[in-house]
Amino acid sequence: MSYNSRPTRRPSRPRRTYRRRKVCRFCADSSLVIEYKDSAQLRYFTTDRGKMIPRRISGTCAAHQRKLSTAIKRARVMALLPYAAMAGGRQ
Numbered sequence: 001m002s003y004n005s006r007p008t009r010r011p012s013r014p015r016r017t018y019r020r021r022k023v024c025r026f027c028a029d030s031s032l033v034i035e036y037k038d039s040a041q042l043r044y045f046t047t048d049r050g051k052m053i054p055r056r057i058s059g060t061c062a063a064h065q066r067k068l069s070t071a072i073k074r075a076r077v078m079a080l081l082p083y084a085a086m087a088g089g090r091q
């Protein structure tokens with residue numbers, strides 16, 4: 001009977017999650033248009049390493065995130081946005 005020697009996990013940790021309600025900024029502001037040419041705006045939805053920010057972080061809705069990803073990819077092709085980070089990796 002040695003199975004009892006397992007370290008006990010602390011069962012309940014008080015979770016204080018009051019998440020702020022994130023709203024898709026494109027839904028909220030209909031004047032915002034997702035365009036690949038608007039690299040300044042697209043940059044907001046990428047990390048400084050050029051990766052796209054997931055929508056659970058940015059709060060963008062599925063439809064707009066899809067448009068966004070298309071725009072970002074397009075902007076990468078047009079060399080408006082970086083593909084990947086230069087920093088940290090090989091130069």
Ligand SMILES: [Zn+2]
Nearest residue numbers: 024027061064
């Ligand atoms: Zn939206």
